[in-house]
Amino acid sequence: MLLEYVDALRHLGDQLTDTAEGRGRLLIVNGGLTSGKAELLQEFATRADRAGALCLTATAARGLQSLQADVVDQLFHSRGLPPETTEHVSALLSPAVVAAQPGSPDLESLSGTGARAVRDTCAELLHLSRARPLVIGVDDVQFADAFSLQLLLYLSRRMESARIMIVLSKWDWSQPTLPRFYAEVTRLPHGLIRLVPLSEHGIAELITQRTGEQPDPGLVAAYYELTGGNPKLVDALLEDQRTADVESPGRVPAGPAAVGSHYQQAVLACLYRWNPQLLEVAEALAVLGDEGAAGPLSRLSGLSMDTTEQVLHTLVAEALLTSGPTPGNYRFRHPAIAKTLLNSLSTTERTRLHLQAAKLLHQQGVGPRSVARHLAEAGIVMESWATGVLRSAAEQALAHDDSSTAVRYLELVMNACTPGTEHDSARLALVHASWRTSPAVSALHLALLPEDLEIETLGRRDTATLVRHALWQGDTETAALGLKMLEASGGAVDDSTIACLRLAERWVYGPAVEEWRRPATRPEHSAEPTGGGSSSCAHAVWDLAALSTRTGADHAAVKARRVLENCALDDVSLETVVAAVLALLHDGETESAVGWCDILREEAARRLAPTWLAVLDCLRAAIALRQGDLAAAAKLAATGYERLPASAWGVFIGYPLSILMMVDTALENHEAAAERLRQVVPEAMFSTVWGAHYLRARGHHFLATDRALSAVSDFRAAGGLSERLGLDFPALFPWRGDLALANMRLGRTVLAHRLLTEELEHPRLDVRAKGVTLRLLASCSDPSRRQVLLERAIDHLERSEDRLELSRALRAMSRVLQQSGQNEQARSTARRAAQEARICRTGGEEPTERESPEPDPAVPGPRAATASEHEQLSEAERRVATLAARGLTNREISGQLFITVSTVEQHLTRIYRKLGVTRRSNLPTHLADRRGAMEGRAQG
Numbered sequence: 028m029l030l031e032y033v034d035a036l037r038h039l040g041d042q043l044t045d046t047a048e049g050r051g052r053l054l055i056v057n058g059g060l061t062s063g064k065a066e067l068l069q070e071f072a073t074r075a076d077r078a079g080a081l082c083l084t085a086t087a088a089r090g091l092q093s094l095q096a097d098v099v100d101q102l103f104h105s106r107g108l109p110p111e112t113t114e115h116v117s118a119l120l121s122p123a124v125v126a127a128q129p130g131s132p133d134l135e136s137l138s139g140t141g142a143r144a145v146r147d148t149c150a151e152l153l154h155l156s157r158a159r160p161l162v163i164g165v166d167d168v169q170f171a172d173a174f175s176l177q178l179l180l181y182l183s184r185r186m187e188s189a190r191i192m193i194v195l196s197k198w199d200w201s202q203p204t205l206p207r208f209y210a211e212v213t214r215l216p217h218g219l220i221r222l223v224p225l226s227e228h229g230i231a232e233l234i235t236q237r238t239g240e241q242p243d244p245g246l247v248a249a250y251y252e253l254t255g256g257n258p259k260l261v262d263a264l265l266e267d268q269r270t271a272d273v274e275s276p277g278r279v280p281a282g283p284a285a286v287g288s289h290y291q292q293a294v295l296a297c298l299y300r301w302n303p304q305l306l307e308v309a310e311a312l313a314v315l316g317d318e319g320a321a322g323p324l325s326r327l328s329g330l331s332m333d334t335t336e337q338v339l340h341t342l343v344a345e346a347l348l349t350s351g352p353t354p355g356n357y358r359f360r361h362p363a364i365a366k367t368l369l370n371s372l373s374t375t376e377r378t379r380l381h382l383q384a385a386k387l388l389h390q391q392g393v394g395p396r397s398v399a400r401h402l403a404e405a406g407i408v409m410e411s412w413a414t415g416v417l418r419s420a421a422e423q424a425l426a427h428d429d430s431s432t433a434v435r436y437l438e439l440v441m442n443a444c445t446p447g448t449e450h451d452s453a454r455l456a457l458v459h460a461s462w463r464t465s466p467a468v469s470a471l472h473l474a475l476l477p478e479d480l481e482i483e484t485l486g487r488r489d490t491a492t493l494v495r496h497a498l499w500q501g502d503t504e505t506a507a508l509g510l511k512m513l514e515a516s517g518g519a520v521d522d523s524t525i526a527c528l529r530l531a532e533r534w535v536y537g538p539a540v541e542e543w544r545r546p547a548t549r550p551e552h553s554a555e556p557t558g559g560g561s562s563s564c565a566h567a568v569w570d571l572a573a574l575s576t577r578t579g580a581d582h583a584a585v586k587a588r589r590v591l592e593n594c595a596l597d598d599v600s601l602e603t604v605v606a607a608v609l610a611l612l613h614d615g616e617t618e619s620a621v622g623w624c625d626i627l628r629e630e631a632a633r634r635l636a637p638t639w640l641a642v643l644d645c646l647r648a649a650i651a652l653r654q655g656d657l658a659a660a661a662k663l664a665a666t667g668y669e670r671l672p673a674s675a676w677g678v679f680i681g682y683p684l685s686i687l688m689m690v691d692t693a694l695e696n697h698e699a700a701a702e703r704l705r706q707v708v709p710e711a712m713f714s715t716v717w718g719a720h721y722l723r724a725r726g727h728h729f730l731a732t733d734r735a736l737s738a739v740s741d742f743r744a745a746g747g748l749s750e751r752l753g754l755d756f757p758a759l760f761p762w763r764g765d766l767a768l769a770n771m772r773l774g775r776t777v778l779a780h781r782l783l784t785e786e787l788e789h790p791r792l793d794v795r796a797k798g799v800t801l802r803l804l805a806s807c808s809d810p811s812r813r814q815v816l817l818e819r820a821i822d823h824l825e826r827s828e829d830r831l832e833l834s835r836a837l838r839a840m841s842r843v844l845q846q847s848g849q850n851e852q853a854r855s856t857a858r859r860a861a862q863e864a865r866i867c868r869t870g871g872e873e874p875t876e877r878e879s880p881e882p883d884p885a886v887p888g889p890r891a892a893t894a895s896e897h898e899q900l901s902e903a904e905r906r907v908a909t910l911a912a913r914g915l916t917n918r919e920i921s922g923q924l925f926i927t928v929s930t931v932e933q934h935l936t937r938i939y940r941k942l943g944v945t946r947r948s949n950l951p952t953h954l955a956d957r958r959g960a961m962e963g964r965a966q967g
Contacts, residue, residue, distance in 0.1 A: 032067055035220050039071045042218060043080065043192055047160045051186030053215055056196040058222030059345045060297050060305075063258045064196035067222065068164045071194065080160040080192075081107055087170035089300070096120045098165060098175035099148060112151065119147045141174065149182045153189055160190040168195040169205055176208045183215050198301060199344070224256025224346060233258060237265050253286065253360055255346020263293035291367040294347060298368075304330060308338040309347070312357060313368035314380045314404075318388060318397055319357045326387055327380065381405035385413070395419040399436050408443035418456065425460055428634035433460040434468075451480060452489060459492040462499075463598055463636045467675035469496060482508050487516055494528050495599060498535050501678035501711030506532060524599055526568035531602035535678065535715050537752025564594040568603055583614040591623050596630055601639055605646050612650055613758045613793060617828055620650055641670035645683045652686060653795070655831030655867045661690045673706055680708055681717025688724035692731045693831060694868060695929040700728045719748045719760055726765060731927050733903050735772040742766040757789050757796035764800050767807070768925055774902075776807040783807070795832070798823030802836040805843075806925075813843045834863035838922040861918075899941055907934040908942070912950035 035056070042052045058064045065086070072082040085101030103116040155161050165171065165179065183193060195212075199221075225233065230250050234242040242250075254260035267287035298306045311327040312319040325335040339357055342348040351358040359365050369377060385401035389412065399420030402413055417436040424433040437457045444450040454472050462469040473496055482490060482505070494509035510532065513525055568590055587610035594600045594607075604627060612620040624647045631639035644667025651660035668683035676683070684703050691700035704725060712718045726741030746762030749755050757764070763786040767779035783804040787797065801820035805813040817840045824833040837860035844853035900908060903926075910920045917931045924931075935947075944950060 032063060032070075032222070035067055035222065036071060036074070038218070038220060039194065040074065043075055043078065043160065043162065046162075046190055046192040047078075047080070049188055049190055051189045052192045053183050053186075053212070053217040054192070054194045054220060055212075055217055056194060056220045056222065057199050058196070059199050059224065059257070060301055060341075062199075062222040062224065064198075064222060065166045066258070068166050068194060068196055072162065072164055075160075075162045075192075076107070078160075080162045081155060081158075082162045082164065083108070084164040084166075085175075086166040087168055087172075087175075089170045092170055092172050095172050095174040096144075096178075098171045099178055102163060102165075112155070116148055116151055119144050119151070141177075145174070145178045145181050148178055149185060152182060152191065153185070156186075156190045160192065162192045162194065164194045164196075166196045167198070169197045171205075176205065180208065180211055183212060187216075199341075224344075225251075225254075225258055225261070226256060227251045230254070230256065230261055233261055234265065237262065253290070255349075255360065257297075257346040259293050259297065260290060260346065263289040286361055286363050290361070291363050294364050295367060295371065297345060297347065302338075304328075304334060304338050305342065308335055309342065310368050310372065310380070311384075312348070312359070313365040314377075314384050314401070316365070316400075317352060317356065317358070318384075318393065319351055320355045323384075323387055323391070324357075327384055378405045378407065382407070382409060385416075386410070389413075389416060394423075396423050403432075403435050403439060406439070408439055414440045414443055414449075414453075418453070421456065421460060425463075428636065430460055430464045430635065434464075448484070451476060452486070455485070455489040455492050458496055459488075459598070462496060463638050465671075465675060466496075466499060466638055466677060467672055470500060470675070470677070473500070482512055485512075487513065491524055491528065491599065495531075498528075498531050498602075499677040499679060501535075501709055501715060503536065503711075503714070523564035523568060523594065526564070527594070527600045527603045530568050530606060531599075534602040534606050535717070537716055537749075537754045539751060539753030564590070564600075568594065583610045584616050584619070587611045587614070588619075596627055596634075596639065601642060605642060608646060609649075612653065615794065615827075617650070617654065621647075624650060637670050638675075641667045642679070642682070643667070644670065645686060648683075648686045648690075652689060653829060655829045655833065655863075657690055657693050657831065657867045658869055660686060661694065664690060678709055678712040678715050678717055680706070681712045681715065681721040684708070685717070685720035685724040688721075688728055692724070692728045692927075695731075695927040697728070697732050697927075697929065701732075704728070713748070716752060716754065719745045719752065719754070722748065723760065723762065723765060726769070730769055730772060730925070731930060733901075733926070733930060735769050738769040739766060739773070742769055755789075756791045757786055757800070758791065758793040761786065761796050761799060764796075764803055767803055771803075771807055772903075772925060779807045780804070793827075794823050795827035795829050798827055798829075798836065799832050802832070802839060805839060810843075810846070814840070814847070817843060830863045831867045834860045834867060835922065837863065838918070842919060842923060900938065904934050904938050904941075907931055908938045908950055911935060911938075911947050914947075 039054065042054060046052050056064050056067060068084065072084055076082050083102040083105040085098045085105075087098050091097050099120060100117070103113050152161065152163070163179075163182075165175075168176075168179075171179070179193065179195070182191065186193070227247050231242055231244075231247045234240075234247065234250070250261055250264055253264060264286070266289040270287060270289070298309050307328040307330060308324055311324045315323055315327060321332065321336050321339060324339070325332045328335060330338070339348065343357070347360060347364065348357045349360055350356070372380070381401040381404040385398050385405065388401070389398045395416045398413075398416050402408060402417060408414060408417070417440045421433040421436040421440075424430070424436065434457060437453055437460055440453045441450065441457065444453055454476055458469050458472045461472065482493065485493065490509050490512050494506050494513065497503075497505035497509060510525070510528060513528070587607040590607040591604060594603055596604055604623075608620050608624050608627070611617075611623065624643060628640060628643045628647060631643055644663050648660045648663035648667060651657075651663060664683055664686040668687065673680060684706060688700045688703050691697070691703065708721070712721065722741045722745035726738040726745065729735070729741060730738035742762050742765040745760060746755075746766065749760040749762060754760060763782045767782040767786075770776075770779040770782070783800055786792065786800045787804070792800070798820045801816050801823065805816035805820065808816060817836055820836045821833065821840065824836055837856050841853045841857035841860055844850075844856060906924055907920055910923060915923065917928050917935070920926075920931045921928045938944075938950075942950070
């Protein structure tokens with residue numbers, strides 16, 4: 028027995044000693060719902076039996092109060108009674124039970140048969156006590172039937188000199204359920220034992236008894252927090268722990284106390300076993316949650332305020348409730364209790380309670396989020412006021428970055444509205460709410476809007492939403508019309524919203540969109556935005572927009588920082604902040620661009636916005652690619668791309684795909700790049716900036732896989748599109764350099780030279796683009812000029828911090844130095860080029876160097892090649908064979924011909940097979956002479 032119950036047991040033992048000496052005793056054990064009253068009576072009965080007493084025990088049950096003499100019948104079926112005594116008492120009780128009329132469970136006056144049965148039964152008990160002490164124990168006497176209560180009271184009045192001890196246990200309830208009985212029985216001489224909840228020391232002792240081990244103090248504290256000293260709940264937690272250990276042996280515990288089904292069922296047992304008012308208030312609290320004050324609980328449960336407060340006091344005393352987050356509120360000790368109670372309700376009852384709670388809170392003026400939570404749990408809207416509350420709650424949820432909850436509320440509004448203006452407005456709100464987490468879902472709602480929907484009839488917020496999604500999906504007509512309507516609304520729309528949407532339009536369709544849609548860049552009403560934070564943002568955005576025109580690129584970094592410092596990240600400003608980061612990047616402030624991008628990515632992750640994060644990951648990948656960090660670019664681009672399904676990207680899908688293709692091509696993952704090309708993209712993408720990026724990336728893939736003519740076609744298309752979009756800037760689209768590279772591959776060096784010269788004369792050539800152009804120009808210039816051009820290229824590329832392009836320029840310089848006889852300097856430059864290339868590929872980690880496969884000389888080679896077979900070599904194969912015959916390594920051939928090492932290897936394999944040779948030294952030398960003649964004709 029627990030130490031905390033030892034005093035009670037000792038007191039009961041002393042009373043039994045007095046009883047054995049002929050002094051009858053009446054004791055009342057008072058305690059909470061699960062304070063251990065039953066365990067105490069059971070332990071005392073066991074000890075009394077060992078002491079020689081006859082113990083008659085019974086347990087009353089709430090559901091059997093109408094069954095007369097039930098408790099008495101249990102007493103006379105106790106172990107140790109002679110069978111003849113049980114039969115005799117049963118005969119005495121039968122007429123009384125048959126004659127009893129249903130009525131109050133409390134004391135009732137008995138007459139006739141009932142009175143005689145009480146008298147004769149008590150006489151039998153007094154007779155039994157003459158042989159040995161008699162102990163009568165009744166647990167939960169508050170549920171006893173009226174006949175049994177009369178018998179207990181009758182016997183109590185006549186046992187003063189008898190060897191009878193009556194022990195009655197009852198729950199601690201401020202309003203007795205049997206007021207008449209308690210009034211009568213407490214007038215008699217009696218003792219009172221009160222059981223209190225276990226202390227932490229008592230819980231530790233109970234755990235030790237149940238497990239045989241001394242518990243950790245942290246575990247004891249956790250058990251006390253969850254049970255408040257309720258021994259039933261402690262036992263339930265121990266059982267949950269045993270179950271968890273059996274199901275997952277050796278597991279690492281998730282916490283100091285496992286809360287499972289046994290704990291939950293023990294709580295339900297506490298509530299179902301006693302007064303139904305306890306369950307009603309507990310269910311109401313489970314529904315109300317944080318709004319669980321006495322007033323709302325009283326109204327929701329239908330009980331009086333006094334009764335509700337009494338029930339709450341009892342539930343707190345029983346360790347099921349504790350104080351809530353605000354004064355006067357209550358909550359369950361563990362969330363699992365509320366969940367269990369809600370799950371125990373029928374669907375109909377749960378819906379009714381949530382609807383009633385929503386109405387109650389709305390009438391009290393509680394905020395829309397609390398009311399909407401209950402409407403959402405109910406799953407239906409029954410009254411007209413509810414749709415407005417749900418719309419307001421959805422707005423607040425979005426403001427707190429809870430898009431999923433906002434969508435849930437708006438879907439309820441949709442289901443409650445009939446087709447019409449309100450229905451369309453609710454759907455547009457759904458478009459807005461779902462885009463941040465799922466543009467695909469947003470597009471589905473957009474497609475379900477009526478075909479005859481007139482933008483002119485929409486509100487300003489809905490129009491802005493429509494423009495936002497039209498830009499994402501490539502719907503130029505809707506975007507243009509929506510922007511026109513927003514600008515026509517004067518100062519009614521936030522200046523920064525219009526500015527951001529205009530910049531987003533430029534970011535998708537380029538600055539040339541201004542030339543055929545509007546006469547001016549800045550709407551007349553926005554030229555002087557009014558004061559306030561939005562005004563600062565609007566000014567900054569319009570200044571940034573000027574950077575994309577052919578002039579006005581001065582102080583780009585200053586203007587970009589102003590945008591980033593004044594414009595908060597949201598659904599409308601996403602393209603704006605991305606454009607600002609890119610402006611920093613192209614103005615040479617790479618470190619600042621990386622810092623801002625990482626800050627924005629962290630914010631997008633914190634605010635649970637997968638769409639934002641996907642775009643920002645791609646932005647970070649683009650920065651890494653510009654730095655030549657292929658390893659980081661590959662990881663970031665793949666991560667961003669996979670955050671959204673392909674169908675969700677709209678025309679923006681060209682952004683991640685172009686980066687991935689460029690990285691795959693640079694890393695010689697040609698199969699991966701080819702797989703990217705199999706992804707279906709919207710036709711509208713090829714009218715956007717992303718279409719130009721996509722065409723350029725695809726062109727480089729074609730060039731790396733020896734489809735130079737296809738590459739020329741894509742590079743020309745990318746150049747033409749960038750010119751139409753007003754983005755003919757080498758920093759963004761170096762299409763002339765790309766086209767020159769493809770033409771060099773085809774042997775058109777004169778055309779390549781002219782394209783690169785035009786590129787160098789471009790007014791918007793940044794330091795990186797100039798370095799790349801100079802490197803390419805060196806390849807198609809007179810050999811006497813190559814070293815000077817490459818020195819200038821390396822200088823520019825070192826300043827631009829692009830390791831990939833720098834490694835290519837160093838490789839080219841190494842070849843030039845070798846050809847001029849500067850062998851030591853050539854080797855040093857080659858080593859530096861290899862080091863830069865290795866860092867690009869691995870991010871600084873040691874790579875696994877792939878060497879060119881040389882055929883095994885021990886293996887017999889194919890037959891000797893004939894002259895006709897020489898002619899079967901493709902032009903690309905002849906170029907590779909010529910350089911290999913001169914003694915160049917695979918990597919040197921790669922750099923000279925602007926193809927990948929992998930492509931060189933593939934060419935050599937086919938060349939060896941066609942020419943019937945087994946090694947590089949056996950390549951026909953006349954191929955070199957042929958190559959020299961071709962170069963001479965090309966120069967001419």
